[in-house]
Amino acid sequence: MPDDATERTSSPFVRLHNVIKHYGGVVALDGVDVTIQPGEAVCLAGENGSGKSTLIKILAGVEQATGGEVHIGGVRHTTLDPRVSAAAGVMVIYQDFSLFPNLSVAENIAFSRELTDGEKFASQRRNKQLARKVLERIGVDISVSERVENLSVAHKQLVAICRALASNARLIIMDEPTTALTEREVRSLLGIIRKLKDDGIAVLFVSHKLAEVLEVCETVFVLRNGKLVADGPASEFDAASLTRHMTGRDVPDSPPSTAQAVQNLLLEVSELHKQGAFENVSFSLREGEVLGISGLLGSGRTSLAKALFGLVKADSGTMKMEDNSIALGDPLAATQAGIGYVPEDRLTEGLFLTQSIVRNVSVGRLDSHTSKGFLNLQSLTGEAADWLKRLTVKAPDIHADVKSLSGGNQQRVALARWMARAPKLLILNGPSVGVDVGSKADIHDIIRELSQQGIGIIVISDDLPEILSVCHRILIMKNGQLTDEIASGTIDETELTHRLAS
Amino acid sequence: MSKQFWMRNETLVALVIILFCLFATASDPRFFSATTLSDLLRASIVLGIFAIGAMLVLVSGGIDVSFTAIAVFAMYVSTVLTLGTIPDLPWYLIFTLSIVIGAALGALNGLLIARFGLPTLIVTLGTLSVFRGFLLTFVGSERISSLPPGMRDFSRSMIARGTTEAGNFYALPLALAALVFVVVLTWFILQKTTLGRCIFAIGGSVESARRVGINVRAIQFFVYMYAGALAGLAGIIHGSMGRMADPFSLVGLELSVIAAVVLGGARLTGGYGTVSGTLLGVALIVLVQNSLIVVGIPSTWQSVAIGLLILIGTGLPAWQAKRAAERAA
Amino acid sequence: MKVLSTPESRLAIITIAVFVMMSALSPDRFLSEGNLTSMAFQFPEFAILALAMTLTMMTGGIDLSVIGVANLSAVVAATLLASLAPAGIGTLESLPWLALAYGAALIVGAIAGAINGLLVARLALPPILATLGSGLVFTGFAVALTGGSAVMGFPESVAWLGNGTLFSIPVPLIVFAALALALHVLLTRTAFGLRATMYGANPLAALYAAIDTHRLLLRVYIISGAFAAVAGLVIMSRANSAKADYGSSYLLLAVLIAVLGGVNPYGGRGRVIGVVLAVLSMQFLSSGLNMLQVSNFARELIWGALLIIVMLINTINWQRRHVTTTPSGEKS
Known part of the structure; x- marks a missing residue:
């Protein structure tokens, strides 16, 4: 960095002017202006699909803007690549942290620095010195010779931050930094951010739930559908106004009628326990009831969901569907008992991306369409097509690969697979992650419709407006335990946020 | 000793080797002698050099099965070229020629894998037959027993030879120095250079490597070229020490080599592997290949023994990892 | 360009091109009845191995033990025959012994396959390692059983499977056609086949879709082992002997044919018709080269080159149709 950069501290470190990005015919960013001062903490808020990720990619040099101006450190960059961007001091910490699991903490921290310095020879001693220095700077104590694969998520994130610092970062971009952290870890992260700001390092938070980071940020930018819809000092925003800007809706969906007729008991879980994941989990669910389970990542909510479906074997406890107990740790037994599970990560867990839409829907119905050992392809396809129509999946060709669909339509396909099996209980983990606003509303309608048909539904989500708008009852999970039960309509989002975080 | 120390492949393999030697000595006291040791060392040279190259490829996250074909090609072509042009070429120039040819063929692998992103097993299966087919069709399929004098000189050069007080004859050929050189060089590259750490990095996570700005293609290209160069060296040593350029030799050895490397703790998924582990793996395979009979197992069971070693040596850690993953979920 | 959009159609063109070229280069010999029949006797043994490879590759695995399984099965059958059925006995008397063998x-093939399946499914060993190790074990057993030499001295009826004809069609060809058809039906018309394909496309999603992946993999490798055993019997019949190291070059060939036939080595894609076309083009090529007095070694060269060229061709994006780069790439 040239010395004169420090003389111009009053000028912004990053200035984006009228930045436009097209993907084919789709506009991802539409004339966005963003400025970031040195030492400033900035929130970039927006729902999935709002253009946040595109903006990061442009700053990181991974994608090129279609139009507009990008200034970093007072220099206008017409073409940016990851190396130029890194050399200018822009460091991105991705959600997966992009670390090397097989290498030591020291080496992970020093790696980018070594590369930019053009070091030909590796020195573990030098790496360790650098790593210790940086870890000390943020006041964290992690063994520098430990392999990264053995670290907790929070420590991995700290290593990623240290790596950025070791490379003389002047702007650290954090993509959804708090999703995987516990309350205490978020606190300590915020403390570290304050230290970075004191050192003149700017931080850009990219997130869709910002209540906890609002307190360290000076400025907020809100994106919606590729446009900057609001910006200003953080003090002018609160969780509710942020949500309003992000979704573009003034009023949240009306909560479901709590006037649930007394229905039959469907699922009874008692004393479910899994070492290191969750303990002493007991709850019940009635037919047609929508039960929300919310908690921070790492609270054990996903492990619990998987245990209910048998993908994770609980150590002890019992599960009963309609008074029949179900074998633990056996997805087939769970399926036969009428349980369905739509996983969190559609792309890696939920769908067979390179297989046809029809196959993705009908994979659970193969045995029902088999006679004398052979599949009746006609009835199989017919049934799948039927479900696709009922869920209004927009697909030009149902025999095309499922990867050709948009996020919202993909999620409908994942739902259709289980609906085709006529389940009694559906577990939906993050049902609207990564789908556009319109599809999200449709998926919520589907959930309500299923509930009216008497299907019990468990929604696991950290999207609080979603939980509040579709669930009859909400369970809060913390450190592997159910700590709170809330009836819908008795609580608003601010209060729920508070209860989750406390 | 920490628990981790006992869980490491190196430790387990070393224990098996010690046990094997104890059994062998118990059933035949002559096993424990300078003669046996020098014979086993001689038998380890070519396998060891191959294994070091194969280990490097595994660390980078790939697999190479073409190195035996590269070795034969480089050895035979450099022999034929030398005989046809300057038969009196000193051995180190013939060796250089063979290494350069090996590196060139390895570079072809590297090009196909790094530039076009083709699956490494299939590519190297393909190049294995291309190299071998080309050699036998266009260069020659005759065994050559009158080697250039330089190669014969090399095979006669010894670091040490003699007879122990107990009357055991031993000889350590110069080729052993080549193995030592390769071991030290590779260890240095892997542990002491940024290039080496980049090889570990791409084996650990290609995506992360790209994001920190590692030139993944260049690293991959280097890895396959280096493995090719080592194969060229191993090939010419094999020819010299066997005093014959046999275009049909070596091919078929690749699975034993990979077995040795995997036993030594390298993982097929990439990112893990050490020089010391690889050498231990080679030692075990060589012991099984040469001395099974000493512990009372007929040599016809050799292949069963190696297969079982692979299955146990890789199955145990895989099973432990699976158990650990189930507990953690 | 549309014709070129699937690997199978590209392969069909290659097959026809090779056939036409060979016929043109040496019309009287390549198209002679003698050559056509001898081709029909030659390819089934490795083509059956390629079918086994296809099935395991569809699940994203590989079976490097097929040769070991084939030889071990053949050695077991040969040892039984050689010791139970004297070489001189009549065809009718030998049939029960033949059936037994x-x-x-x-x-043996199915058990060997089951071992592979257990290693891959239960121990979660990478298929390359599992079948590499087990292949050595199977070969090793065959060596140990025979002491490394060939087992010979069978009743004449053994020759029928590899050298006989039925309605003047070579029996090995019929066996191959039946197995290819069976595999095709298995993959496209049964729940098992669809599940195997889907598992290959995304093993994790298969788990989440409540597919019993352990049972699935076990069955896949058992079938692969049984196919390998059939190939072993054909080889034994044609060689009139069984030995632990027959057909060692077939492993490469089997992988090559499967990949050439458009089977994705990462799993989830492949069609039997493609594999059949690949077998035919390989056989035309090697027979034709034989006519042209090209050495056996050149065949190996050409096979390898063909494999790499086809893979390179497959990396080209042939379909420029609606590249829907939806901004769903925006996942956070």
Whole structure:
């Protein structure tokens, strides 16, 4: 960095002017202006699909803007690549942290620095010195010779931050930094951010739930559908106004009628326990009831969901569907008992991306369409097509690969697979992650419709407006335990946020 | 000793080797002698050099099965070229020629894998037959027993030879120095250079490597070229020490080599592997290949023994990892 | 360009091109009845191995033990025959012994496959390692059983499977056609086949879709082992002997044919018709080269080159149709 950069501290470190990005015919960013001062903490808020990720990619040099101006450190960059961007001091910490699991903490921290310095020879001693220095700077104590694969998520994130610092970062971009952290870890992260700001390092938070980071940020930018819809000092925003800007809706969906007729008991879980994941989990669910389970990542909510479906074997406890107990740790037994599970990560867990839409829907119905050992392809396809129509999946060709669909339509396909099996209980983990606003509303309608048909539904989500708008009852999970039960309509989002975080 | 120390492949393999030697000595006291040791060392040279190259490829996250074909090609072509042009070429120039040819063929692998992103097993299966087919069709399929004098000189050069007080004859050929050189060089590259750490990095996570700005293609290209160069060296040593350029030799050895490397703790998924582990793996395979009979197992069971070693040596850690993953979920 | 959009159609063109070229280069010999029949006798043994490879590759695995399984099965059958049925006995008397020997071979193949399946499914060993190790073990057993030499001295009826004809069609060809058809039906018309394909496309999603992946993999490798055993019996019949190291070059060939036939080595894609076309083009090529007095070694060269060229061709994006780069790439 040239010395004169420090003389111009009053000028912004990053200035984006009228930045436009097209993907084919789709506009991802539409004339966005963003400025970031040195030492400033900035929130970039927006729902999935709002253009946040595109903006990061442009700053990181991974994608090129279609139009507009990008200034970093007072220099206008017409073409940016990851190396130029890194050399200018822009460091991105991705959600997966992009670390090397097989290498030591020291080496992970020093790696980018070594590369930019053009070091030909590796020195573990030098790496360790650098790593210790940086870890000390943020006041964290992690063994520098430990392999990264053995670290907790929070420590991995700290290593990623240290790596950025070791490379003389002047702007650290954090993509959804708090999703995987516990309350205490978020606190300590915020403390570290304050230290970075004191050192003149700017931080850009990219997130869709910002209540906890609002307190360290000076400025907020809100994106919606590729446009900057609001910006200003953080003090002018609160969780509710942020949500309003992000979704573009003034009023949240009306909560479901709590006037649930007394229905039959469907699922009874008692004393479910899994070492290191969750303990002493007991709850019940009635037919047609929508039960929300919310908690921070790492609270054990996903492990619990998987245990209910048998993908994770609980150590002890019992599960009963309609008074029949179900074998633990056996997805087939769970399926036969009428349980369905739509996983969190559609792309890696939920769908067979390179297989046809029809196959993705009908994979659970193969045995029902088999006679004398052979599949009746006609009835199989017919049934799948039927479900696709009922869920209004927009697909030009149902025999095309499922990867050709948009996020919202993909999620409908994942739902259709289980609906085709006529389940009694559906577990939906993050049902609207990564789908556009319109599809999200449709998926919520589907959930309500299923509930009216008497299907019990468990929604696991950290999207609080979603939980509040579709669930009859909400369970809060913390450190592997159910700590709170809330009836819908008795609580608003601010209060729920508070209860989750406390 | 920490628990981790006992869980490491190196430790387990070393224990098996010690046990094997104890059994062998118990059933035949002559096993424990300078003669046996020098014979086993001689038998380890070519396998060891191959294994070091194969280990490097595994660390980078790939697999190479073409190195035996590269070795034969480089050895035979450099022999034929030398005989046809300057038969009196000193051995180190013939060796250089063979290494350069090996590196060139390895570079072809590297090009196909790094530039076009083709699956490494299939590519190297393909190049294995291309190299071998080309050699036998266009260069020659005759065994050559009158080697250039330089190669014969090399095979006669010894670091040490003699007879122990107990009357055991031993000889350590110069080729052993080549193995030592390769071991030290590779260890240095892997542990002491940024290039080496980049090889570990791409084996650990290609995506992360790209994001920190590692030139993944260049690293991959280097890895396959280096493995090719080592194969060229191993090939010419094999020819010299066997005093014959046999275009049909070596091919078929690749699975034993990979077995040795995997036993030594390298993982097929990439990112893990050490020089010391690889050498231990080679030692075990060589012991099984040469001395099974000493512990009372007929040599016809050799292949069963190696297969079982692979299955146990890789199955145990895989099973432990699976158990650990189930507990953690 | 549309014709070129699938690997199978590209392959069909290659096959026809090779056939036409060879016919043109040496019309009287390549198209002679003698050559056509001898081709029909030659390819089934490795083509059956390629079918086994296809099935395991569809699940994203590989079976490097097929040669070991084939030889072990054949050695078991040969040892049984050689010791139970004297070489001189008549065809009719030998049939029960033949049935016994063939049955034993198939059982050996299935058991060997089950071992592979257990290693891959239960121990979660990478298929390359599992089948590499087990292949050595199977070969090793065959060596240990025979002491490394060939087992010979069978009744004449053994020759029928590899050298006989039925309605003047070579029997090995019929066996191959039947197995290819069976595999095609299995993959496209049964729940098992669809599940195997889907598992290959995304093993994790298969788990979340409540597919019993352990049972699935076990069955896949058992079938692969049984197919390998059939190939072993054909080889034994044609060689009139069984030995632990027959057909060692077939492993490469089997992988090559499967990949050439458009089977994705990462799993989830592949069609039997493609594999059949690949077998035919390989056989035309090697027969034709034989006519042209090209050495056996050149065949190996050409096979390898063909494999790499086809893979390179497959990396080209042939379909420029609606590249829907939806901004769903925006996942956070």
